[in-house]
Structure formats: C-alpha cells, structure tokens
Amino acid sequence: MSGTSIGSGAIVVTGIGVMTSLGCSxxxxxxxxxxxxxxxxxxxxxxxxxHLSQIAAEITDFDPEAYLTRKQARRMARVxxxxxxxxxxxxxxxxxxxAQHDPARVGCIIGSAxxxxxxxxxxxxxxxxxxxxxxxxxxxxxIIPNMPAANAAIVLGITGPNLGPCAACATGAYALGMALDMxxxxxxxxxxxxxxxxxxxxxxxxxxxxMSVLSQRNGEPERASRPFDAERDGFVIGEGAGVLVLETMxxxxxxxxxxxxxxxxxGMTSDAYSIALPEPDGRWAARAMELALADxxxxxxxxxxxxxxxxxxxxxxxxxxxxxxxxxxxRRVPVSSSxxxxxxxxxxxxxxxxxxxxxxxxxxVLPPTINYENVDSECDLDVVPNTARRQDIKAALSxxxxxxxxxxxxxxxxx
Numbered sequence: 001m002s003g004t005s006i007g008s009g010a011i012v013v014t015g016i017g018v019m020t021s022l023g024c025s026x027x028x029x030x031x032x033x034x035x036x037x038x039x040x041x042x043x044x045x046x047x048x049x050x051h052l053s054q055i056a057a058e059i060t061d062f063d064p065e066a067y068l069t070r071k072q073a074r075r076m077a078r079v080x081x082x083x084x085x086x087x088x089x090x091x092x093x094x095x096x097x098x099a100q101h102d103p104a105r106v107g108c109i110i111g112s113a114x115x116x117x118x119x120x121x122x123x124x125x126x127x128x129x130x131x132x133x134x135x136x137x138x139x140x141x142x143i144i145p146n147m148p149a150a151n152a153a154i155v156l157g158i159t160g161p162n163l164g165p166c167a168a169c170a171t172g173a174y175a176l177g178m179a180l181d182m183x184x185x186x187x188x189x190x191x192x193x194x195x196x197x198x199x200x201x202x203x204x205x206x207x208x209x210x211m212s213v214l215s216q217r218n219g220e221p222e223r224a225s226r227p228f229d230a231e232r233d234g235f236v237i238g239e240g241a242g243v244l245v246l247e248t249m250x251x252x253x254x255x256x257x258x259x260x261x262x263x264x265x266x267g268m269t270s271d272a273y274s275i276a277l278p279e280p281d282g283r284w285a286a287r288a289m290e291l292a293l294a295d296x297x298x299x300x301x302x303x304x305x306x307x308x309x310x311x312x313x314x315x316x317x318x319x320x321x322x323x324x325x326x327x328x329x330x331r332r333v334p335v336s337s338s339x340x341x342x343x344x345x346x347x348x349x350x351x352x353x354x355x356x357x358x359x360x361x362x363x364x365v366l367p368p369t370i371n372y373e374n375v376d377s378e379c380d381l382d383v384v385p386n387t388a389r390r391q392d393i394k395a396a397l398s399x400x401x402x403x404x405x406x407x408x409x410x411x412x413x414x415x
Contacts, residue, residue, distance in 0.1 A: 006415065008250035011183050012259035013412075015094025015245035016355045017086035019196075020342055021057040021238060024085070026093055030359050034388045036370045038222035038341050040236050045118075045200045053214035055221040056200045057238030057343030068155060075138060076151050077116035082241035082348075083148030083196035084155045090192060091156060094245040095257060098156060105189040107160030108149045109179045110196060110243060111171035113347030113402070115145030117201045148196040152243070160188045168402025169309070169344070171195045172242060172351030176410050177266030179246050189251050194351030196241035205237060211276070213313055225344075226371035227310035227337035228317050228379040235311040238343025242351030244358070261358035262413040264298065264395070267291025271405025278316060278401060282323030288407040289327045289397060296395070296411035300328050303411075304393030305366050307357040308381075309401045310337025311344055320399065321379040332382040334389065336369045350400030354410050357398040361414045364392045 006012075018024065021039025022032035032039075039057040048054035059082070064073040067085035076084065087108065091098065098106065120143045123135050141147060146164035153162050161182060167174040172195030179193035208214050215234040217224035225236040244263075252259050267288040271279035278285065293300060309320055324335065338353050345352055360366055365388050372385040395413045 006249060006262055008248065010249045011180050011246055011263045012249050012252050013244050013261045013263055013358050014247055014252050014257045014259050015090040015096060016260065017088065017090030017093060017243040018352055018355055019059060019062060019082045019086045020240040020352060021059050022341060024062060025089065033338060033341060033356060033367045034365055036341065036368045036386060036388065038370060040221045040224055040343055042221055043200060046202050048205065051205055052209035053205060053216055054218040055224055055236055057236055058200055059239055072155060077119045077142040079112055079116050079196050079198040080147045080151040082198055083110050084152045086194065086241035086243040087152035087156060087192050090243040090245045096190065096245060098158065101189065103157060103159045105160055106158040107188045107191050108152045108158065108162050109165065109175045109191055109193045110149040110152055111165040111175045111347055112145045112148050112196050113166060113168050113171050114197065114199050116143040117199045117204050119143055121201050121203055152192060167406040167408065168404055169346050170350055170400040170402035170406045170408040171347035172349060173354060173398065173400035173408035173410050174268065175351060176244065176263060176354055177268060177408055180263055180266055183246060183248060190245065190247045192243050193246055194241065194243035195348040197346040197348040198239040199346065200237055200239055208237060215312065223371050225312045225340045227308065227312045227340050227369055228376060228381060228383050229372050230374035230376035232312045232314065232317065234313055235339065236343035238345040240342065240345040240348045240352055242348055242355050244351065244355060259415050260362045261415060263410065264413045265292045265296025265411040267295060267409045269407045271407065273405050276403055278319040279405060280319060282319045282326060284405065285320060285323035285401055285407050286326035288409040289323065292397060292409040292411040296413065298395050298411060301331065302395045303333055303397055304391065305360055305396040306333055306335045307353050307396065307398040308335050308337045309399040310339055312339060318378045321381050324381060334366050334384050334391065335381045336367050336384040338367060340370045350408060354398045357396050358412050361393060361396055361412055364390060366391050
C-alpha cells in the first residue's frame with residue numbers, strides 16, 4: 001500500500017452519530033448490523049393498506065428530546081430532528097468539547113435528497129381543507145432541504161462553513177467528500193459531515209411504488225431487502241441520519257482523541273445517461289471508485305472490503321457488480337450491502353454506510369448482506385452472506401450512486 005504512514009494532515013474520523021432503524025447510537029447500530037438484524041417492518045407512520053409496498057425501515061424508538069430541547073424539536077421537521085440528533089451524538093462520541101474550540105472553525109455539511117415531506121404533505125392537506133392563510137408560519141423553514149445542516153449548527157452553536165448538498169442517494173457521500181476537501185485546504189478545523197432523510201409518507205411511498213422500484217414482499221418484511229440475490233424485487237424505503245466528525249490527525253492528537261479510521265479519498269462522477277437508470281456498463285460508477293483510490297493513494301489490491309450501494313433492485317445491483325469487476329477484475333473483494341438491514345435511507349445512505357465502513361476497518365469485522373440465498377450469475381461478487389466475517393483489512397470503499405447518475409465513492413484506511 002502506497003502512502004502507508006498516516007501524517008498529521010490526514011483527515012480522520014473521530015466520532016460517529018447515527019439514527020437508524022437498527023439503533024440510535026454507534027454501539028447499538030454496529031452490534032445490530034454485525035448480528036444481521038433487519039430493521040424492516042410493516043409501515044407504522046401511516047396506514048399503508050392499498051400501497052404496492054407496505055413495508056419500511058422506520059426508526060420506532062427515536063425520542064428527539066433525548067438530544068434536543070422541546071422547543072428545538074417542535075421547530076424542526078423529522079428530517080432535521082434526526083440530523084441534529086445524529087450531530088449531537090457524533091460530537092459526544094468524538095469527545096469534542098465545542099466550547100474549547102473556535103466556533104467559526106467548526107462547521108456542518110449535512111445533506112438531504114428530499115428535505116421534508118411529512119410536514120409538507122400535512123400542510124398541503126390543511127391548505128386544501130381550509131384555504132389561504134391556514135399554513136403554519138414555520139412551514140418553509142421546516143421543509144427546505146438545507147435545514148438539517150442549519151439546525152445541527154443552531155443546536156450545537158457552531159458558526160463555521162454550513163451547507164446541505166443534494167445529490168439524490170449519493171448525498172451523504174458527497175457531503176463527506178466536500179468536507180474532506182475543505183479540511184485539506186484549511187477552511188475549518190472540524191467538520192460534521194453526513195446526510196439525513198425521512199420520507200416514509202403516503203405520497204413518497206406511492207411515488208416509488210409507481211416507479212416499480214420498491215419490494216412488494218409485504219408478507220415477509222425482514223426478508224424483503226435482498227441485495228445481489230437472484231430473487232430481489234426492489235428496495236425497501238428507510239429513514240435515518242448519519243454524521244461523522246472529521247478533523248486532521250494533528251487536530252485530533254492535540255485534543256487526545258482516538259481516531260476510528262482515516263477518510264483517505266473520494267471520487268465523484270456523473271453517468272450523464274438517465275434520470276433514473278444507471279449507465280448500463282457501469283463505467284462511470286467504476287471511474288468514481290478509481291478516482292477515490294487515486295485520491296487515497298491506494299491500489300485496487302489494497303482494498304479488503306467494499307460496502308456496496310446494493311439497493312436490491314434488478315438493474316442497480318447488476319450494474320454495480322459490473323462496475324466493481326471493472327475496477328478489481330477477477331480479484332474477489334468481499335462486498336456487503338447494509339441496505340439489506342437498513343433499507344434504502346436515500347440521502348442519508350452514503351453517510352450511514354460510510355460509518356459502517358469505517359467501523360468495519362476499526363473492528364476488523366465485515367457486516368453481512370442478509371437475505372442472500374440465491375446466487376445471481378449477473379452479480380459475480382464475493383458477497384458476505386448472512387453472517388459477519390472477521391477479517392483484518394487495511395482499506396475499504398463505500399459506494400453511493402444516485403438518481404440522475406450522481407456517483408460518489410469514499411475510501412477509508414485503517415489507523
């Protein structure tokens with residue numbers, strides 16, 4: 001592995017905050033992921049009867065007031081509650097005493113693919129029923145997609161760079177790549193980076209259902225998300241947030257922090273092909289992986305694990321497999337998809353799955369792809385099936401590919 005020494009300027013992960021259907025702490029999330037537990041159930045947020053897909057990976061034990069004041073929580077849509085809570089959790093996990101740092105040198109890059117739909121749909125119904133003048137005065141600042149980042153900063157009192165990127169299902173990974181570049185060029189000392197999403201609503205579930213991209217295994221929710229399996233029939237919608245605390249190794253050492261992993265590189269490309277379908281040959285997804293490796297000064301043979309985008313749709317999994325094999329040839333790199341347990345958390349996926357990738361390096365354990373029962377000859381990969389695999393690895397990739405062909409891949413190295 002080239003560049004094996006970790007210099008003081010390396011960008012490291014020192015804290016992880018997650019709000020997911022598998023848990024709302026780094027420990028619970030990781031334990032459930034490694035145990036192969038599914039967070040998918042019949043939808044509780046609304047009555048899904050009549051919908052083609054009636055299942056989702058909802059967070060059922062989330063209490064925003066465990067992280068936020070009541071007033072703060074009431075002024076936020078659920079997507080912002082999740083993002084701000086994950087940011088609070090990440091800061092605590094990192095042992096970061098914000099009062100000891102220049103608040104203008106700490107920032108947030110937390111994106112969302114959709115912003116809020118729950119409150120938007122409620123207010124739309126209210127408008128239709130009551131007419132003009134009936135809308136909640138906080139409707140606009142609740143629903144716009146920059147609010148996850150803005151609210152995290154408000155709660156934590158940090159005044160450095162703040163933005164909310166939007167790149168469909170690659171949003172969280174794009175946020176990490178942007179934070180990596182900002183830290184490298186010295187625009188901040190610490191950045192909280194990631195993504196958040198909460199769109200388990202009647203309109204969104206029906207819209208994805210009408211696209212024929214959701215699983216309809218309504219009678220067996222826990223077995224519905226089955227990335228790379230020959231019997232996969234679509235993804236399961238999920239919700240959540242993932243926020244990583246990023247800082248230079250020098251800064252982390254100066255405050256006595258224990259880094260979890262090095263965020264070593266990022267590659268970004270565009271398919272420039274379709275608003276929904278991946279480019280059929282996987283060439284630009286592959287190029288994103290190659291760019292991430294080059295940025296991290298890694299060779300393909302250095303990589304011991306890939307956390308795949310792995311949505312559980314027919315086209316995505318087949319094309320991602322093509323892309324992985326374009327980069328790694330016949331070398332069998334272990335691959336797993338966290339979406340088999342978490343569902344597809346859309347704009348949060350790239351960040352939550354990056355967190356899983358960093359933890360795989362830290363613990364030396366590869367999470368499984370559950371529900372992998374039938375080999376698909378068109379997905380010729382070393383899928384980690386159903387049970388976690390203990391394996392000491394030096395570097396790993398996390399893939400994120402979004403509608404519109406927006407691709408982002410992040411590379412991590414072990415400390």
